[in-house]
Every structure is written in C-alpha cells, then in structure tokens.
Amino acid sequence: MSRERVMTFKKSSLFCVSFSLFLARTLLMPEALLAADKEMNFLRWRVASQERTRDGGMTVSFELRGPSGTRWEDVEIVCRAMPREGVGTARSYGDPDVYRKRASKNVTIYSGRSELIELLAEARVGDARHYASIVVNCYGESGKTDPDAEAIDDAPLWPVFRVDTGSSYFRAQTGTPIELWLEAGPPFVEVFENGATASAAMTSIIERSPSGKYSYTSPHDEELAKSGYTAKKDVTFVAAIPGGSVSFCLPVYRAFYGRTSLGGGLVLLSSSAAATLALVIGAGRRFPWR
Amino acid sequence: MRGIRAMRAIKVWKIRSLVQHAGFIVMMYGGRFGVHLGSAIPCFACPFVPGCGGYCYLMGLQGYIGFGMSAVAAGGVGLLAALGWFALFAMLVALLGKLWCGWVCPFGLIQDWLSALRRAFGVRERTIPRNTARRLTRVKYLLLSGIVVIPPLATAGILHEDFYLPFCNICPGKSILPLFAGEARYLALNLDNRVTLGFSIALLAITGVMLVGMFFRDRFFCVFCPFLALIHLLKPITLLGLTKEPESCIGCGNCRRVCPMAIEAVYKERVSRDVQGDACLDCASCVEACPSDFALSINFSKLRLFRSSRDYVAELKGKFGR
Missing domain, CATH: 3.30.70.20 (Alpha-Beta Plaits)
Incomplete structure (x- = not known):
C-alpha cells in the first residue's frame, strides 16, 4: 500500500469516527436538551451566604437565578424544613414544617434548630413553567422560627428532584455517588458543575437508570481539596419536562478522606511500629536492668 | 455472716473490669441502640467511630474554642452553648474525677488488653528512666495548650482551615478505635492537601509508636493524654x-x-x-x-x-x- 493511500485511509477513518460521534450525540440527545444546550432556559437557586446570628440561629441567603432578559411571572416560593431527630445511627429526619416565603429573587431563611432546609420555587417565563429547588444543612441553636414564614399545610405538588439523604448527616461529597430521582422525569438530565451560569457550557448528561434514578458522582476538585473542610461547590441538575424545566442545586463538599492511600498508610504505620520495637528491644539489651 | 463473705469475695479489680467493658460497649456502640451521652464525655468516646455513644470532650473543646471565636464575634448564644458543654464536663469531672480514665475510657481498656497480652506472652514490662518520665509528663500539658491555641488560629484564618481539630488529627484513638466498628479509613494517608497529608503521617507514626509502647508499658498513652492534664486542672472541684x-x-x-x-x-x-x-x-x-x-x-x-x-x-x- 502506497503512502498516499495510507494517508487517505487514515483521513477517511477519522472522518467516519467524528461523524459517528456527531450522529450518536444528535440522535441520543433529546431535542429539548439540545435546545437547552444552546440557551439554558431554566430557573435555579444558589446560596449567597450562610452565617450565624447573634441569638445562636443561622441565616441562609439564597439567590434565584433565571434566564436573563426575560420577564418572570407568578413566582412562588415554598420552604420545607426537616428537623433532625434521634441520636447516633438511629438519627432520621422528622416531618417537615412547610411555609411560604415572599416572592423575591433574594430569599433569606432563618433556622433555629438542626434541620435540612429545602427551598422550592416556581415561576412562569412566557408560556413555560420552571421549577427550582435546593437543599442546605442548618445547625441553628436558638429554638426560634423564621419570622417571615407563612405556615401552610402541605408543599405544593410541583415536580421536584429528591435526593437520597441517608440518615444522620447528609453532606454530599465529591467522589461519592449521589442518587436522585424525579417523578415522571425525562431519560436524560443535565449536570452543571460549580454553579455554571446560563452562559457556561453544561458539564455532563446523566441517564436515568431502569429503576428510575439518576446517579452522579461529582469529581474531586483540586481547588476544593486545597481549600478547607468547609469548601464546597454547587452542582445543579436540570431536567427538561413538557412545558418547562426542573432544576435542583446541591452543595457538594470536599470529600473527607476522598483521596487516600491505605497501602501507604499501613506501610508507614508498620515502619513506625517496627522502628519503635527495635528501639525498645535495643534499649532493653543495652540496659538489661530495666 | 455468709452475706459479708460473699460481699468480700467481690473484688474491686473485677468490678473495674466489668465497668470498663460496659463503658466500652456504651461509648463505642451506644449510638446503634439510640444511646448518645452528648459532647462532654471526659474520656475517649471517639466521634470518628460510626455509631458511637457520645463524644469525647476534647473534640468538643477544640470545636467550641474554634467556633466560639465566631460566637464571641457575634456576641451570641453560641458562646453560651460552649460554656454549657464545659459546665457539663466540669460537673462530670467533679462527680467522678479520674474514674473516667481508670474505669470508663475505651482507649484505656484497649491499653489494658495489650498489657494482658504482654503478660500472657510472659514479656516483662519495660520501665521508662526516671528523668525521661519526668520530662514526658509535660507533653500532656503541651498538647492541651495546642488544643486551646490552634483552633482559634484556624478560625481566624491565620492557619489553614484543616487545622480545626488539631488533637483529633494526631490522636491514636482516631486510628485505633474506629477499627472496632469496622472503619479502617483512618489508617490511610489523606492526600487531599499538604495539611491533611502532614496530619495523617503524624497520626500513623504516633499510632505505630503507641501500639508498641502500650504493649511494653502499662497505660503508655495515658502518660501523654491531655485529658489527665485537663481533669487535673479541675482537681479543686473534684x-x-x-x-x-x-x-x-x-x-x-x-x-x-x-x-x-x-x-x-x-x-x-x-x-x-x-x-x-x-x-x-x-x-x-x-x-x-x-x-x-x-x-x-x-x-x-x-x-x-x-x-x-x-x-x-x-x-x-x-x-x-x-
């Protein structure tokens, strides 16, 4: 085979592979997601600040973001506060207190107890209805309730992502699989890492499993690892649903013991023990009267 | 008369052993049965043990000293909570003194097991030269001062945030006690950043020294334990x-x-x-x-x-x- 023929063969193979990838992406990705890829038309929450108050409570300020240059209408905001109950591994979340908050792009929640706060929002943009939710851990100690809360009987039946919070101490970490589900959710969900904005490219697409759940493992982050133990990033999941979208923002923390070397640790431990043993035996031989 | 004889047959060392083992079960596995004695336990009830029955006060002390700084800055109830836990700790110490160390501490019991193993093997206990022993007694006060000084520096941002529990990060209880609950992750090197790596190297090196030391010498770790220093400081109220x-x-x-x-x-x-x-x-x-x-x-x-x-x-x- 001549050299030119080899080159032509290589070029055509490269073209075939590229075209197959393009075709697979186009065919496998639903139309709604492709549209979202171009213009991220969804509502989402992010935590603006979280701090302790003078009375021992905690305030968390949230910011609601949406498609820019559009008019939002019929904005509704509801909060579900789930108290932590029980002790040790028998811990669980109690029945949630549900209350309505004043519709605004900036919402502040006051927490006076140890609880998991879930903030939900609904807004209409044109003909589309968008939904957003976020969960945040709070450790207030004042025993007081949110002064701006208007208690309601039950949370509205909005489409909302549910995440498996486990039992005692829910704190999503990098490198650990996160399982979430959405009732009648689409086969694909977009994931935006580190608070990606509408102008940012989406990070990845996750597929719904046969059991109806979406599983995602946020990768370890070098910057996060260098930071302290409270460092976190926002991971936002977005699902396109008929007539709108559903988003879910989850703060993901640096993994405790995310990147470890058990083998290295055991070698170090054994070396240390062996050196000490040698020292003790050696000292015993040199000073036999001990 | 028979009753008195029966009473005399009950020996203190037997009762102590029984209490130690009961304490071990409660401190190590209490959380699995819904028992949690809070964050002011004056012995090594290690919070790194999954399903433990209470938290060692040294962890609470480090946490509250660190976070207490922000509580002081906010002038709020957080400081009262810190003082409340200290008051509870002081009360427990006032009531039982160092019985917590000799009769309850799970890490103390592990040391006693290792001593029993040494005796079973017929190995003679090693002694520490008198001058060295005198110098070593100061280490526990040094560690205690580290517990008090380092967390606020981490909170204030002078030290890296991962310095927030300095003593826990080098305490051999953290690497050994969780093994009894099937947790071996604290025997690994933590490669997240330089601070976590440094702490894990120190922890494993200290654990190696302590394991051998505890085998050859009764209650070897207690020589360095900051709890003994802290409880001793509260002696006037004990x-x-x-x-x-x-x-x-x-x-x-x-x-x-x-x-x-x-x-x-x-x-x-x-x-x-x-x-x-x-x-x-x-x-x-x-x-x-x-x-x-x-x-x-x-x-x-x-x-x-x-x-x-x-x-x-x-x-x-x-x-x-x-």
Missing part, C-alpha cells in the same frame, strides 16, 4: 480522689509496684494526705494492693468508698493469686 494516711503506711512499696502509671508519689509521701497526682487514674490498684489498714482510700468528698485492708490483700493472694 469530689472523688485518692488519699493516704501517712502514719498508717508501713512502706512496703506495693503501691508503687502495682501502679500502671508507675507513680512514686503515693509511696514517698510521708506528710500530706493528698496523693492524687496528675498522672493518677483512680484505678484503685494501689488501694487493693496496700496491706495496711486505712493507709490508702478512695473517697467521695468525706465518704470513704474503698480503703486498704490487710484482710483484703490476704484474700486476694489466697483466692486469686494476685
């Missing part, structure tokens, strides 16, 4: 303690020989009744071994709980060969 009647002492030296901490002060003291030093664990071994009536006793305020007795020693020798 109701429970060891006393000696110097005039009854016959100078046999049994107290010095049986002491797991190799304390000499109890034997040497000839004037004062107060022989409770900073290294004493209130384990009552010296009282059990003392053949002189009333020479040594464990008291709760003015109430004598257990005193030395010639009959008791004779019975121990006769029945148990101790």
